[in-house]
Amino acid sequence: MFIVDKYIGSIKTNLEKQSDLLVSNLKKTFEYNFSSDIDLLDYCAFIEPTRFELSIVMFSMDKEVNEVFYEGNDKTVFAGSEEILSNIEYHLLNDSQLEKFFEFYEQNEDTLVSQEQRVFTEWFSQCWEIAGGASMKLPSYFIFHDDSKSFDLKSNQWIDDQEKWS
Template sequence: MFLVSKSMDTLIESLSNHTETLIKKLKEIQKYNFSPDIDLLDFVVFMNQTSFDIRMFSMDRENNEVFKKSEDSLLFAGSQGIISDVEFRHILDEQFDEFYSFYEENEEELWPKEEKAITEWFQNCWKAAETDVLKLPTYFVFHDASDSFELTSWKWINENEKYS
């Protein structure tokens, strides 16, 4: 039997188990020598019902990813995995049907709670990593979402504002 409260408890526990890893990675990013062609950084969450990944993308103001001009360049540009395969639900094969029925019935309640928990966790790790030394505008967003969390001004903005 699956429950929303138990599902959220499991997510929070999984996030807690990955906190040190994320903070360490965010501290490493501060040392990067970013290409001057980069206008902003996007930390994008790719999520499904059981796990998520976060990938950092270097972007220009036209919403295009900025890539290295040559492989031997010492400047960072492109994308990079920040944290991968964060499993927050382990579903046994014999539980798949029951789980997906549960998720479908509770998705409207679960999805916003999951997003909120992951966002708050990332924000806390961001603060703990003391990433305010990054000189680039930096955002946290769920893949295909219309709003991004601006990590410099600490507020939600519409995707269009980010690229204006």
């Protein structure tokens, strides 16, 4: 039988195992020479719920909601996107348990989605701070792919996406 608290605890445990890798990868990006055309950074979480995998990609964006690319000759200038984490497992489950798990998930979806997002956001935010995120000059946000809200990593608050583009 599946229990909400046990499932969320499993996510926390599995994310913690990836904290050092995330911190290390974030530290590298903080040292980049970002293009002056970049207005903000979006760290976008892509979740594959059927495989319990999480990937995070950093996108450099302008205020027009466009990804910024650099086409100059200076190889030290960064613009574009970069994968920060690739397909890490956030929950382990035997294949024989999948059907029962997804029944449990469907019955508890509203609770589980909000708690999953809270756990992913708190974990990323904590790693961002440990990596030295306060030194980042660009506004930086943690987002979930295809969601309409963003977590402002500097103020530690959720905002509507429209706020960051204005």
